[in-house]
Amino acid sequence: MPDDLQPGHVLVTLEDEYTNLEREVRRFRGDEEGLMDEFRPFRLMHGVYGQRQENTQMIRVKLPYGGVSADQMDAFAVFAEKYSGYRRGHITTRENFQFHFVDLDDVPEVMRLLASVGVTTREACGNTVRNVTGCPYAGTCSDEVFDATPYLAAYARHMLRNPICQRLPRKWKTAFSSCASDCAGTPFHDLGLIAKVKQENGREVRGFELRVGGGLSTMPRLADVIYDFVPVENGEYIRAAEAMLRVFDREGGLPNFLRKNMLKARVKFLIKEIGLDEFRRQVEEELAQPWAKEPLDMEALIQLAPEGPTAGEPPRNGHRPAPEFERWRETNVRPQRQEGYVAVTVTVPLGNLSPEQFRGLAEVMRRFSGGAARTQPNQNLVLRWVRGDALPALHAELTALSLGAAEAGLIADVVACPGTDSCKMGITSSQGVGYALRDAILEMGIDDPLxxxxxxxxxxxxxxxxxxxxxxxxxxxxxxxxxxxDIPCYDVFLGGGNYIGGGKYGTRVTRVPAKRMPEAVAKIIRTYQGERREGERFLEYVDRVGPKYFDPLLQELKKVGPISQNIDVYMDWGKEELFQVIRGEGECAL
Known part of the structure; x- marks a missing residue:
């Protein structure tokens, strides 16, 4: 664990890794074709991912629970400004930051920049334990059972550079939640942990419910509860998780057909193949082995820098709040359980931040939130420990950075991956359609709360x-x-969501040209408003009318006509050339 307890400093950085990376980059440059298969997994294990554009890389940092400090945001500003051809950073749905269009020869220098502020990229990519996500409100939420953050940090520290995590069959995604609201979305992960307590001999015992075998992608699956309660004491929950990883990685633990097909080499497929009871039996077999009896220094593993408010009087701007302030306060501010303090969500459209915004946010964090923040799976940033009477001044500062928009987590706050702007696997410009949808929805001025x-x-x-x-x-x-x-399109899924007590995956209903998506979304919204029952939420409406209802509804939008009369529909959002499907292989599956 880090020697210095500072906000955001969770994982150890090692100079030797950057020296080794520098050496391997030079060696690779001497024989790129001959060394590609050897260099790729090494590069991925250090958080460096190839893009669809040749000779350029994406770098992903590793931020357990999305925790980030003001100094780290300043370093990200330098990264985006000096080394990223995009001049921006991107918040991912796994609470990380990614930076695109980075020259491979600059990577060692970038790694040292990040290490200077306590950030590592180790195991942010590749077939290993990926960034561990958590609820951004943990420690401040009035509903939480207990703050899962230190136990999350202990798990992340134990797994980083652990020999059992270096050559897993495929990646392993983990989430921790502190209460039943489950902001971290544990059912959708390889491993999900939800805080629980129980009474034993008159004392309160902390632990976690463990869920295993969830996942998104082409065959989404909700995780099963494998253990109702595993104590945190002596790191028992970490040992249980490690046992699951060992079963997942056992020689022969995955059926041969799964090992040969990397697209199916995830724990959800193993559980589907052998059943949860057999998987549990193998886990308990592992827990009986000598490795599981070795002590864990939990006191050291859970140590984190305390978070709290900025010292002194809260900033005030001396002006009346802007007209948009009340809407922003309604949608982006929630009270903390600590009286007088609130958590503020900064709306970051599609998760993208410029160098100027990184620097501005770093200063905002120092002045308003004790120098710390947390990212969210919906690609926003949460400022905690903000004084309630400082909100007008904070909103003014965020507005000056073009980050003062309301509607955080609502319909206009579209989530989108990087797409064909950079990703080898992308089919369409998800960023382009994301911005188009955001603009169209804001233009609609929707006030209907449902x-x-x-x-x-x-x-x-x-x-x-x-x-x-x-x-x-x-x-x-x-x-x-x-x-x-080829025409760029989107398969439309309706009725998904994360909610208290579980979750639900959306159902595919039809396919619509990309350039018609704003019209399609508007039509779905209007139809729902006109046909719903009293108080009927959207997912309930979709369940009631059924998926087959929507294809005829959107049929007119699927008619494209000849290219000579409607060339725009043959081009993707933000592009000036005719669309083509150009798709490579995802490197982690190679």
Missing amino acids: VREIPIKVSACPNGCGQHVLGGIGLQGSSFKAGQT
Whole structure:
């Protein structure tokens, strides 16, 4: 664990790793074709991912529970400004930051920049334990059983660089939630942990419910509860998780056909094949082995820098709040259980931040939230420990950074993966359609609360990095041919979402050209408003009318006509050339 307890400093950074990376980059440059198969997994294990554009990389940092400090945001500003061809950073649905269009030769220097503020990229990509996500309100939520954050940090520290995590069959995604609201979405992960307590001999014992085998992508599955309660004491929950990883990674633990097909080498397929009871039996077999009896230094593993308010009087701007302030306070501010303090969600459209915004947010964090913040799976940023009487001044500062928009987590706050702007696997421009949908919805001026709560999520391909199957309205990039010409499209999924006590995946209902998606979404909204029953939420409406109802509803929008009369529909959002499906292989599946 880090020697210095500072906000955001959760994982250890090692200079040797950057020296080794520098050496391996030089060696690779000497024989790129001959060393590609050897260099790729090494590069991925250090958080460096190839893009669809040749000779350029995406770098992903690893931020357990999305915790980030002001100094780290300043470093991200330098990264985006100096090393990213995009001049921006992107908040992912796994509470990380990604930076695109980075030259491979700059990577060692970038790693040292990040390490100077306590950030590592180790195991942010590749077939290993990925970034561990958590509820951004943990520690401040009035409903939480206990704050899961330190136990999440202990798990992340134990797994980082752990020999059992270096060559897993496929990636392993983990989420921790502190209460039944389950903001972290545990049912959708390989492993999900929800805080629980029980009484034993007159004392309160902390622990977690463990769920295993969830996942999104092409065959979404909800996780099963494998253990109702595993204590935190002596790190028992970490040992149980490690046993699951060992079963997952056992020689022969996965059937041969799964090992040969990397697209199916996830724990959800193993459980589907052998059953939960057999999986549990193998886990308990592992827990009886000598490794499981070795002590864990939990006192050291759970140590984190305390979070709290900025010292001194709260900033005030001396002016009347802007007209948009009340709407923003309604949608972006929630009270903490600590009296007088609130948690504020900064709406970050599609998760993208410029260098200027990174620097501005760093200063905002120092002045308003004790120098710390947390990212969210919906690609926003949460400022905690904000004084309630400082809200007008905070909103003014955020507005000056073009980050003062309301509607956080609501229908206009579209979630989208990077898509064909950079990703090898992308089919469509998810960022382009995401911005188009956001603009169209804001233009509609929706006040209907049941419509405003519908989340829209966009993925550029079936892999689902935009979590489209969790959208009330979810879009998955696809295409179809008109004659010999490809047309960019989206498969439309309806009725998904994360809610108290579980979750639900959306159902595919039809396919619509990309350029018609704003019209399609508007038509779905209007139809829902006109046909719903009293108080009927959107997912309930979709369940009632059934998925087959929507294809005829959107049929007119699927007529594209000849290219000579409607060339725009043959081009993707933000592009000036005719659309083509150009798709490579995802590197983690190679």
